[in-house]
Amino acid sequence: MTAQTDTTGPVTTVFKVSGMSCGHCEGAVSGELAQLPGVSEVTAVASTGEVTVVSAAPLDDEAVRAAVDEAGFELAGRA
Numbered sequence: 666m667t668a669q670t671d672t673t674g675p676v677t678t679v680f681k682v683s684g685m686s687c688g689h690c691e692g693a694v695s696g697e698l699a700q701l702p703g704v705s706e707v708t709a710v711a712s713t714g715e716v717t718v719v720s721a722a723p724l725d726d727e728a729v730r731a732a733v734d735e736a737g738f739e740l741a742g743r744a
Contacts, residue, residue: 675705675719679744682733685711690738697732715744 682694691709694716698707703721710716716733718724726740733740 675721676723677717677719678724680716680718680729680733681714681741681744682709682716682738683714683741684738685709685714687711693736694733694738697736698729701728701732714741 685691685694688711691711694709695707698704698716698718701720701724703724704718705721706717706719708717718729730740
């Protein structure tokens with residue numbers, strides 16, 4: 666008999682962020698989101714307003730909203 670193991674991998678979530686217009690904006694948003702517990706990768710694209718976050722577990726939307734607010738932008742929701 667074998668024991669079941671949790672094989673859940675990383676979670677990738679795409680968020681929409683309004684107000685990003687340049688590389689500096691992308692860096693500010695990425696830097697704040699990268700500080701959230703469990704986040705391993707953040708890719709922000711100003712031209713689309715999309716931010717892709719890879720984390721060990723699903724992120725709390727309010728924590729994401731607070732991080733985006735701290736960067737000076739507005740979380741518009743999930744893409």
